Amino acid sequence: MAMGEPRREEYKIQSFDAATQQLLKTALKDPGAVDLEKVANVIVDHSLQDCVFSKEAGRMCYAIIQAESKQAGQSVFRRGLLNRLQQEYQAREQLRARSLQGWVCYVTFICNIFDYLRVNNMPMMALVNPVYDCLFRLAQPDSLSKEEEVDCLVLQLHRVGEQLEKMNGQRMDELFVLIRDGFLLPAGLSSLAQLLLLEIIEFRAAGWKTTPAAHKYYYSEVSD
Secondary structure: OOOOOOOHHHOOOOOOOHHHHHHHHHHHHOHHHOOHHHHHHHHHHHHHHOHHHHHHHHHHHHHHHHHHHHHHOOOHHHHHHHHHHHHHHHOHHHHHHHOHHHHHHHHHHHHHHHHHOEEOOEEOHHHHHHHHHHHHHHOOHHHHOOHHHHHHHHHHHHHHHHHHHHHOHHHHHHHHHHHHHHHHOOOOOOHHHHHHHHHHHHHHHOOOOOOHHHHHHHHHHHHO
C-alpha cells in the first residue's frame, strides 16, 4: 500500500460530521453500544445525498452486519437497513421527480447492497426484484434521454448484471429488450448515451466481459 493512502477499512466517512463519524466507527467496532436502526438510517440518508458514498456504503453495511452477528448473533442493523430500502423503493417515483441525483444515488446504493450482502454465500433474493425494477425504470425512454440515468444503468449492469442474470435470467432478457429498443429509437438519445448502451449490449453478449477490441473501441471513443 502506498504511503498516505487511506486503509481500505477506514471507509469514506470524512464527509460526515464528527458525532456521526464516531457513531459509525462504534457501529463497526462495538455494534451493541449504539442504536443500529439509527445507524442504518444515517447511512441511507447520506447515500441518497452523496453518490461517492453510495458506491462505498455496501462494504460498510456488510462490515456492520458481520460485526453485529459475531457479537450478538442478531440482525437489528440488517433489518433496519432493508426496511428503509423498502420504504425508499416504494416511493421511488416521487424520489426521481424530486431529485434526479437522489434517485441515481438510491439505485447505486441498492445495487451496492445487493453486491455485498450475502445469505449462505448467495445474493439476497429479497433484493432481486427491487433491483431489477430500478434498472427497468432507468431503461424507460424518458430516463434514456438523461445521461446521468444511462450512466447509472450501465455502471450498475457492469457491477451486478451477471449476478442478477443468474438469479432471474428472464427479467434480464426483458431488460435488454428495453435497452435495445432504446438504442434503436435514438430520438433524444445523446451520442454518449448511444455509445454506453451499445457497449453494455456487447458486454453482456460476450458473457459479461469486455473483449480487448471492445475495450479499445469504447474507451478510446470516450476519452476523445
